[in-house]
Amino acid sequence: MGGNELMEWAIIVVVLVVVVVFIALTVKIVPQQRIGVVERLGKFHRLLTPGLNILIPVIDQVRTYHDLRIQQANVPPQTVITKDNVQVQIDTIIFYKVVGPEEATYGISDYVYGVRNISTATMRQIIGKLELDETLSGREKISTEIRVALDEATEKWGVRIERVEVIDIKPPLDIQEAMDKQMKAERSKRAIVLEAEAAKQDMILRAEGDKQSKILKAEGDKEARIRQAEGSRQAQELEALGQAKAIQAIAEAEKIRIQLLSTSGLDEQVLAYRSFEALSEIAKGPANKVFLPTSAVETLGSLGAMAEIFKASKEGK
Numbered sequence: 001m002g003g004n005e006l007m008e009w010a011i012i013v014v015v016l017v018v019v020v021v022f023i024a025l026t027v028k029i030v031p032q033q034r035i036g037v038v039e040r041l042g043k044f045h046r047l048l049t050p051g052l053n054i055l056i057p058v059i060d061q062v063r064t065y066h067d068l069r070i071q072q073a074n075v076p077p078q079t080v081i082t083k084d085n086v087q088v089q090i091d092t093i094i095f096y097k098v099v100g101p102e103e104a105t106y107g108i109s110d111y112v113y114g115v116r117n118i119s120t121a122t123m124r125q126i127i128g129k130l131e132l133d134e135t136l137s138g139r140e141k142i143s144t145e146i147r148v149a150l151d152e153a154t155e156k157w158g159v160r161i162e163r164v165e166v167i168d169i170k171p172p173l174d175i176q177e178a179m180d181k182q183m184k185a186e187r188s189k190r191a192i193v194l195e196a197e198a199a200k201q202d203m204i205l206r207a208e209g210d211k212q213s214k215i216l217k218a219e220g221d222k223e224a225r226i227r228q229a230e231g232s233r234q235a236q237e238l239e240a241l242g243q244a245k246a247i248q249a250i251a252e253a254e255k256i257r258i259q260l261l262s263t264s265g266l267d268e269q270v271l272a273y274r275s276f277e278a279l280s281e282i283a284k285g286p287a288n289k290v291f292l293p294t295s296a297v298e299t300l301g302s303l304g305a306m307a308e309i310f311k312a313s314k315e316g317k
Contacts, residue, residue: 022057025055025057025058026054026055026056026057027052027053027054027055028048028052028053028054028055028062029051029052029053030048030049030050030051030053030065031050032050033050033067033068033069034050034065034066034067034068035047035048035049035050035065035066035068035101036048036053036062036063036064036065036066037062037063037064037065037066037101037102037105038055038060038061038062038063039060039061039062039063040056040059040060040061041059044063044102044105044106045060047101047102048062048065063105064105066098066101066104066105067098068097068098069097070095070096070097070162071095071096071097071098071112072093072094072095072096073093073094073096073112073115073116074093075091075092075093075094075116075119075120076116077089077090077091078090078092078120078123078124080123080124080127080128081127081128082127082128082130082131082132082135083128083129083130083131084131084132086132086171086172086175087171087172088127088132088135088169088170088171088172089168089169089170090123090127090142090166090168090169090170091166091167091168092119092123092143092146092164092165092166092167093164093165093167094115094116094119094146094150094161094163094164094165095161095162095163095164095165096115096154096159096160096161096162097159097160097162098111098158098159098160099158099159099160100157100158100159101158102158103156103157103158103159104157104158104159105158107156107157107158108157111154111157111158111159114153114154114157115150115154115159115161118149118150118153118154119146119150119164122145122146122149122150123142123146126141126142126145126146127142130142132171132175135169136169136171139166139169142166143163143164143165143166144164146164147161147163147164150164
């Protein structure tokens with residue numbers, strides 16, 4: 001009885017193991033962003049997609065799994081020779097992604113190793129065409145050319161190159177020291193140039209300020225002279241206007257005096273005699289000289305005779 005029970009338990013255990021193994025071989029759960037390659041009797045059959053997948057035990061077999069996320073492959077530092085025979089050490093990183101799991105499985109035995117080898121060979125070809133200065137300043141160009149070369153090769157492998165980055169370019173130590181000295185000399189030269197440029201700008205600004213000061217001063221003097229001239233002109237105009245009004249007033253008074261003499265009954269001879277007396281008074285001054293034409297002398301002679309007659313008449317009166 002005990003032996004039979006032990007046998008039954010052994011059979012149950014064996015059955016359970018068989019069931020578990022059968023389930024393990026039949027049911028495959030694939031995580032997200034992973035995919036499996038299934039072979040049936042040694043030949044590619046299908047791909048296992050993320051989730052629950054059912055296989056036929058023994059007949060179906062999972063060859064490999066591929067990660068569909070972007071992967072990175074560090075290329076070991078490579079020592080390459082530039083066009084001007086300088087050895088430089090270059091570190092690169094390649095970012096890739098599996099886009100064809102079947103091609104990545106059967107197109108090449110190890111696509112990561114192939115990507116590294118192609119990257120190294122392409123890098124040597126590119127750097128061999130560049131001089132040291134072009135190599136140090138051409139990281140973007142080097143990365144682009146490596147990526148183009150890798151894309152052409154990996155297209156058949158079901159791998160897509162996302163990005164190639166040149167991490168570091170190390171020239172020899174003696175060249176690095178020479179470059180450091182050159183960089184220091186360039187910085188010193190740049191500092192001297194900037195200092196000279198600053199001094200030049202300072203002198204220019206000072207000269208410009210002095211120029212502007214002189215211009216403003218000249219403009220102020222000009223404005224002062226214009227205002228002074230304008231004031232003098234206005235004063236002269238006012239003075240001339242006053243003189244004109246004074247002359248006009250004298251002329252008006254003289255006109256009125258003549259009109260009064262005329263209305264008083266004096267004839268022309270008396271007026272001429274009065275004029276002669278006025279001329280005599282003017283000529284009495286030590287600095288006054290009166291020049292008369294000959295016709296005026298004759299007239300004055302007749303006026304003198306008239307004056308004598310006028311005096312006689314006054315005495316008789």
